[in-house]
Amino acid sequence: MEKSTENNDKKNFITESFIGDTSKKHTAYLGTTVPEGYFSKSKISIVDKIKSEIEANTIKSRKQVVFWMRPNIKYMAAASLVFIFSLTIWLQNTNTKDNFSKTNSKILSFSEDHLINSLFINDSEFEAFADATLINEIIIKAELSERKIDDLFLNYLFLEDSLIENYTDKNFIETIIL
Amino acid sequence: MDKEAALIKKLKNPALKDIAFRELLDVYQERLYWHIRKIVTTHENADDVLQNTFVRVYKNIANFKEKSTLHTWMYRISYNESLRFLENDKKKIYANIDEVSSTHLEVLFEDAYFDGDEIQIKLQTIINSFTENKKRIFHMKYFDDLSFRQISEILYISESTLKSTYYSTVKIIEEKIFL
Numbered sequence: 001m002e003k004s005t006e007n008n009d010k011k012n013f014i015t016e017s018f019i020g021d022t023s024k025k026h027t028a029y030l031g032t033t034v035p036e037g038y039f040s041k042s043k044i045s046i047v048d049k050i051k052s053e054i055e056a057n058t059i060k061s062r063k064q065v066v067f068w069m070r071p072n073i074k075y076m077a078a079a080s081l082v083f084i085f086s087l088t089i090w091l092q093n094t095n096t097k098d099n100f101s102k103t104n105s106k107i108l109s110f111s112e113d114h115l116i117n118s119l120f121i122n123d124s125e126f127e128a129f130a131d132a133t134l135i136n137e138i139i140i141k142a143e144l145s146e147r148k149i150d151d152l153f154l155n156y157l158f159l160e161d162s163l164i165e166n167y168t169d170k171n172f173i174e175t176i177i178l
Numbered sequence: 179m180d181k182e183a184a185l186i187k188k189l190k191n192p193a194l195k196d197i198a199f200r201e202l203l204d205v206y207q208e209r210l211y212w213h214i215r216k217i218v219t220t221h222e223n224a225d226d227v228l229q230n231t232f233v234r235v236y237k238n239i240a241n242f243k244e245k246s247t248l249h250t251w252m253y254r255i256s257y258n259e260s261l262r263f264l265e266n267d268k269k270k271i272y273a274n275i276d277e278v279s280s281t282h283l284e285v286l287f288e289d290a291y292f293d294g295d296e297i298q299i300k301l302q303t304i305i306n307s308f309t310e311n312k313k314r315i316f317h318m319k320y321f322d323d324l325s326f327r328q329i330s331e332i333l334y335i336s337e338s339t340l341k342s343t344y345y346s347t348v349k350i351i352e353e354k355i356f357l
């Protein structure tokens with residue numbers, strides 16, 4: 001395209017006014033042009049672009065509503081999370097209890113017979129065996145020894161000193177220790 | 179002003195929005211195009227920015243608070259969109275703002291839609307030698323026919339500063355153009 005020389009000798013260049021016609025003014029002073037029919041085509045392009053953006057946004061928001069934002073999906077997801085969390089805590093507590101009872105059973109001292117017998121007990125029956133052993137070895141024996149001591153002192157009240165001497169032997173001392 | 183108020187009312191009415199938007203395009207499309215073109219230089223860039231501007235106007239017209247005129251509001255959007263475009267373009271191609279300025283003329287003269295003669299090239303070169311602010315003020319006042327008040331609302335510069343800047347710029351151009 002040949003460059004225009006229309007304005008080369010014009011002394012009133014840039015002082016001439018182009019009221020109302022913006023395109024003419026820009027072309028005359030700045031040499032900038034536009035393709036023919038540009039503004040009509042541009043109008044259509046702009047409207048089409050807006051339509052396509054609106055459609056794209058509508059589809060996007062529908063997808064969100066259809067899947068992620070549906071109330072029943074949300075509630076199911078929340079309920080699942082709560083269930084999993086509760087289950088985790090319950091399982092942890094169950095293990096802790098078992099550990100506690102196991103630890104306590106280690107502290108207790110059992111006779112050799114009971115220790116050997118415990119080897120022949122099934123895992124499912126072990127807890128019951130341990131409870132029974134605990135009751136037999138510690139609780140019942142402690143109760144019995146306490147009764148013995150009570151009996152001793154009662155007898156002493158009714159009998160002379162000669163009889164109490166029979167109880168100050170090895171058995172009596174063992175009973176006190178137990 | 180009454181016409182503008184009526185147009186705004188229609189634009190905010192969902193039932194009439196599309197029809198009113200076409201009216202808006204008729205009134206402002208060409209003016210905004212040239213405003214953008216002077217900032218982003220080439221026709222192709224101006225076309226992109228113009229589309230983005232009107233999409234933004236369409237999406238945000240419901241939230242337009244009418245603190246300024248519709249005219250000023252749209253010019254401000256187009257100005258900001260142009261600057262955003264330049265910023266993104268600068269990141270891709272240029273290292274600094276000085277490089278942008280010197281390359282602007284090269285890009286302009288190589289554009290398929292630049293058909294300037296000797297004096298038009300001279301004018302473009304003189305305007306390009308000013309600071310960005312001076313350039314914008316001169317373009318908006320002289321070529322876009324905006325009032326100082328409207329330019330003040332777009333550029334957030336006081337009217338008195340705008341006036342002194344504009345008239346000093348015009349004086350320089352008048353002195354240099356016929357040298």
